C-alpha cells in the first residue's frame with residue numbers, strides 16, 4: 001500500500017481525549033495521529049519500539065476526507081472464538097433447561113442440523129466464513145481457540161490476524177479435550193515467547209470446574225500470561241487470586257447465558273481490577289458476531305446489576321485490555337504513532353464516541369484497516385488504492401452502499417449454499433448474492 005492519510009475524523013483511542021484530527025499511515029504502521037501531523041514528516045519517537053522500515057517515509061500520500069462525520073477507533077479484538085464453528089443457528093439446551101458443564105452442549109451440537117450442514121463444508125471454508133464474521137463486525141484480531149496442529153496451516157492464509165503465538169489447554173478438568181501438550185508445558189512455552197496461555201476455565205459448575213483456579217495455582221501457572229475464558233463459577237477468592245496474578249478474563253456473556261443461564265461475575269471482577277476482555281465464543285453458542293455481543297453485554301449488565309456498564313469501559317475491554325491479554329499492547333490496541341495501523345472507521349450516529357461504538361451495527365462500518373491494509377470499506381475510499389480496486393478485492397452491496405472487500409465472500413456464500421442445497425442465511429454476512 002502507498003502511504004495515505006485519513007483526514008477530519010474524530011480519533012478515539014483509550015487514554016486520550018477524543019478529538020478531531022487525521023491519521024497518517026505509512027506501510028503497515030501509524031505514522032502520525034492528530035491535527036498537527038503532516039504525512040511525509042517524522043512523527044517523532046514512535047510507540048512500541050517495533051517500527052517497520054517505512055515509518056518515516058515520504059512520498060505522495062492519498063488523502064481521504066472523513067468530513068468530520070466519522071469516528072476512527074482502533075479495530076476491535078475478539079479474545080475468544082472457534083473459527084471452525086461459526087455456523088448457524090446456535091445450538092441451545094432443551095427449552096426450560098440449562099447445562100451443568102459444556103459436555104452436554106457438545107453432545108447436542110454433534111447431533112444438530114447446524115453440525116450436519118457445517119460438515120458439508122471444508123475446514124478452510126469454515127475458517128474463511130469466520131474471517132468474514134470478524135471483518136463485518138469490525139474485528140481484525142482474534143484468537144482461534146483450537147490446537148496448533150489443526151489450525152497452523154490455515155491461520156496465515158486468512159485475511160484477518162488470527163494470532164498464531166499462544167499456548168493453550170482446552171480446560172483444567174479431568175474430562176477436557178486434552179488440547180496441547182499439557183498445562184505446564186504450554187504455559188512454559190507461552191512465558192518463554194511472551195505469548196498468552198489461553199484456556200477455557202470454569203465453563204460449568206461441577207466440582208472440578210469450581211476448583212480450577214486452585215488447580216492452576218497448584219500447577220504454578222497462574223500469572224499474567226493466563227487468558228481465562230468463561231470463568232462462570234469463580235468464587236470471591238478466585239477473583240482475588242486472578243486479579244492478584246494479573247491474569248486476563250475473556251467474558252463470553254452470550255454463550256454463557258445460552259448454555260448456563262449464568263455468566264461470569266463481571267462487576268466484581270472489574271472492581272477487583274481484573275483485566276476483562278470480551279469474546280464471542282463460536283456462533284454455534286454465542287450471538288451472531290462481535291457487535292451483537294457488545295449489544296448483548298450492555299443489556300445483560302443492566303438486567304443483572306440494575307446499572308449501566310459504561311460504554312467507555314466496554315471500549316477499553318475490546319481494544320487495550322484485549323491487546324494486553326494477547327501480550328500485544330506494544331503493537332495494537334490503541335492508535336499511536338509507531339503501532340500497527342489497525343483502524344475501524346464508523347459512521348457517527350451518536351455524539352458520544354463510546355456509545356457510538358457499542359451501539360454500532362454492521363451497516364455503520366465505513367472502513368476497516370489491518371496493518372495499513374484496507375480490508376473492507378465504502379467505494380468512496382477507492383483513492384486508497386490509487387482509484388482502482390486491486391484484483392485481490394471484490395465488490396458487494398451492503399444495504400444501499402457499494403463496498404469493497406478483501407477476497408470474495410460472495411463466491412464463498414454461493415458455495416456454502418450449493419453445498420448445503422438450499423438458500424442458507426448466515427446473518428454475519430451483511431449482503432445478498434445471486435445464485
Ligand SMILES: [Fe+2]
Nearest residue numbers: 145200281282
Ligand atoms: Fe469456547
